[in-house]
Amino acid sequence: MPEIVVKYEDKVIERIVTEKKRISVGRTNDNDVVLENRGVSRKHAMIEFNDNAAVVIDNESLNGTFVNNRKISEEVLRDEDVITIGKYSLVYNSQTTRDQDGGTGFDGTMVLNTKAQKKLLENDSIERQIVEKYGGSVLLGMENSSFAEFRLEREVTTIGKAKFVHVQAKGFWLSGIQAKIIREEYGYSLVNLGKQGKTQVNGEPVNSAVLKNGDLITVGKTTFKFVEGKTP
Amino acid sequence: MKHALVSDIHGNLEALTAVLTDIEKHKVDFIHCLGDVVGYGPDPAACLKMIDRSCDTKLMGNHEFTALGLQSSSIFNNAARAAVKWTQMQLTDNDMAIMADFEMDRTLDNMYLVHASPLEPEQWHYVFNEEEAVAAFQNLKTEIGFMGHSHLPLIFSEGPGERIRSQAGHTFQVGDESRYLINVGSVGQPRDNDRRACYVVFDTDEGDVFYHRVEYDIDAAQQKMATAGLPEVLISRLAAGL
Numbered sequence: 001m002p003e004i005v006v007k008y009e010d011k012v013i014e015r016i017v018t019e020k021k022r023i024s025v026g027r028t029n030d031n032d033v034v035l036e037n038r039g040v041s042r043k044h045a046m047i048e049f050n051d052n053a054a055v056v057i058d059n060e061s062l063n064g065t066f067v068n069n070r071k072i073s074e075e076v077l078r079d080e081d082v083i084t085i086g087k088y089s090l091v092y093n094s095q096t097t098r099d100q101d102g103g104t105g106f107d108g109t110m111v112l113n114t115k116a117q118k119k120l121l122e123n124d125s126i127e128r129q130i131v132e133k134y135g136g137s138v139l140l141g142m143e144n145s146s147f148a149e150f151r152l153e154r155e156v157t158t159i160g161k162a163k164f165v166h167v168q169a170k171g172f173w174l175s176g177i178q179a180k181i182i183r184e185e186y187g188y189s190l191v192n193l194g195k196q197g198k199t200q201v202n203g204e205p206v207n208s209a210v211l212k213n214g215d216l217i218t219v220g221k222t223t224f225k226f227v228e229g230k231t232p
Numbered sequence: 233m234k235h236a237l238v239s240d241i242h243g244n245l246e247a248l249t250a251v252l253t254d255i256e257k258h259k260v261d262f263i264h265c266l267g268d269v270v271g272y273g274p275d276p277a278a279c280l281k282m283i284d285r286s287c288d289t290k291l292m293g294n295h296e297f298t299a300l301g302l303q304s305s306s307i308f309n310n311a312a313r314a315a316v317k318w319t320q321m322q323l324t325d326n327d328m329a330i331m332a333d334f335e336m337d338r339t340l341d342n343m344y345l346v347h348a349s350p351l352e353p354e355q356w357h358y359v360f361n362e363e364e365a366v367a368a369f370q371n372l373k374t375e376i377g378f379m380g381h382s383h384l385p386l387i388f389s390e391g392p393g394e395r396i397r398s399q400a401g402h403t404f405q406v407g408d409e410s411r412y413l414i415n416v417g418s419v420g421q422p423r424d425n426d427r428r429a430c431y432v433v434f435d436t437d438e439g440d441v442f443y444h445r446v447e448y449d450i451d452a453a454q455q456k457m458a459t460a461g462l463p464e465v466l467i468s469r470l471a472a473g474l
Contacts (some may be wrong), residue, residue: 156302164336164354175332180302193300194332196325207325 002049005091006033009124017096022048025085026059039063039086047077047092054092056083127227136229137188139181142216143223144170150224152188157181159219160194171220174198178219181211187228190217234258235340237416237432239266239347239380241283242295243273243319244420244470247429250448251419252286258433258442266380266416267293267334267347272312272466273420274456276319277327284330292334293347293381294356299323300331311463318462343434344377350413358382359413362396368413369396376406377413378432384424385417385432385443400424401432406439414441421466427473 004023006014016023016033023032026044035044041061048055054077058065066084067075077083083090130138130149139150146168150157158165162176169178175194182189191208192199200218201209211217213228236255241248255263265287270276276299283290298305298316305316323331337346337353344350349357349364350371358381359368365388368377385401391410401424406412417430424430428445435442450470457467 155304158302160332162335175329176335177300177302177332180300182301191301192325194329196329 001096002054003093003096004033004047005093006035007089007091008087018049020049022046025090033090035085035088037086037088040088044085045083047083047090052094053077054094056092061085127225131227131229134229138227138229139167139217139224140227141222142225143218144221145224152181152183155183161220167224169219169222171198171222174220187211188226233262233436234260235343235434235436236260236263237266237345237378237434238263238287238419239416239431240268240293240383240418240420241265241273241279242268242271242418242420243276243279244429244448244453245273245275245278245282246450246453247420247446247448248279248282250446251429251431252282254444254446255431255433258444260433262288264289264338264345264378265291266345266378267291268295268380269293270299270319270323270331271295272315272462273453274460274462276322277324279420280323280327280330289338289340289345290334291338291345291347292331292336292354295319296331296334297354297356300328311465314463315466318460339374341436342375343436344372344374346377346379348379348381350377350379356381359386359388359415360384362388362398365390365396365398365413369411372411372413375411376434378434379413379415380418382415382423383418383421384415385430386415387441388413388415401430401443403440403442406441412441417443421470422473423469425473427471 001017004016005012024046025031025033026042027040028042043059044061045059045065046057056077057074064071067081077092079094081092134151137152141147150167157167158177158180159167159169160176160178161169161174165177178194179190179192179199188211189208190211197205198220199206202216211226215226217224217226238251263286265283269279269283297303299320305313346353349359349368351357351367359365360382369390387399387401388396389410389412390396401417416432419429419431422430429448431444433442454467454470
């Protein structure tokens with residue numbers, strides 16, 4: 001069966017394997033593939049499947065439909081063609097590229113369900129607003145955090161369970177100062193100071209790490225997301 | 233209850249060992265360390281482990297804060313800065329983790345323990361004189377406070393309706409009406425012209441504050457510092473007690 005892999009900024013957010021002869025793509029909920037973005041028209045495009053062929057048809061959308069970066073009105077799809085609609089890419093595969101076992105996608109990125117997709121988009125828009133408003137980098141509280149947003153304006157920000165640290169984290173075995181975030185010339189780095197293994201980046205224990213936009217920092221039972229601003 | 237209070241060990245293992253041995257004689261219930269276990273001296277890691285094992289309270293000093301990389305060492309003079317760098321190189325991740333668990337301050341019943349002035353503890357203000365003691369007393373919420381930091385055994389007292397007085401550290405009994413802020417002196421680098429290691433025992437039942445001075449093997453400590461290549465000025469001051 002053919003499949004369409006929906007990506008948003010390189011993150012796989014949905015994988016559609018269908019027996020339908022035709023699927024609709026657009027911003028409103030009555031579409032088969034819902035793309036929540038202002039650059040997407042309500043009824044943006046259709047994809048039709050026919051034996052071994054597939055065709056994408058633009059519905060005279062405002063911002064257009066692109067295949068491999070070329071604007072099209074109607075185009076026969078080949079394997080691995082990339083359809084671009086707004087900020088989304090839809091990758092066409094004539095055959096399903098993996099077993100239906102969930103988990104990671106063909107390129108190792110996370111496959112999210114629709115609920116997770118919505119959350120991702122909401123968060124993405126919130127993060128953009130925060131960084132636009134402040135300009136600098138921030139930590140966002142994700143789990144067990146005492147704050148929603150913390151601005152990384154100091155040269156050194158301490159994280160731990162002591163009262164005097166800048167960022168509180170939870171966890172019985174945590175050190176008073178478990179970790180520090182240092183503002184460097186090139187950006188930010190995270191250094192574990194306390195007990196080993198209690199500071200993690202994206203689930204991996206670290207002694208020190210250069211932080212990248214979107215990194216999940218877990219200190220004990222508390223998780224923050226690092227969102228990089230325009231200026232370090 | 234008897235509380236022993238030690239501070240400003242500064243990597244001087246000979247002095248710390250002598251003091252802990254002396255403390256055993258007094259049969260104390262608790263030992264509280266008021267910070268600056270590292271910096272200046274040749275045995276920061278060994279001192280950290282010894283303090284971690286033997287003390288009930290372990291407070292953060294500005295030298296721990298700097299060794300953890302939480303503040304710049306540019307506020308120190310040249311010799312101290314050289315010692316900070318040397319100290320950082322001696323410390324393992326486990327030593328760092330010991331320091332990372334030090335508290336900023338602690339209140340035990342009517343006692344307050346802190347490294348520097350009770351005014352903004354993490355700003356490490358000094359209390360050298362009566363004037364600096366005013367803000368310190370305003371931030372002292374208990375009847376008696378113990379601190380270190382200046383390496384000078386000093387007793388600041390504030391009676392009802394009286395001005396704050398300061399006296400050189402000496403054994404005395406606390407009065408009911410007064411409040412006290414007591415600098416317990418330094419174990420590893422005394423600066424009051426007495427080269428002997430200094431610490432305090434506070435007996436809460438009798439209200440007695442005892443200052444103790446302990447001889448230790450200064451030659452051995454100086455020899456180690458020279459071998460480690462620590463600045464001469466830090467080596468010579470141990471023998472002079474300043």
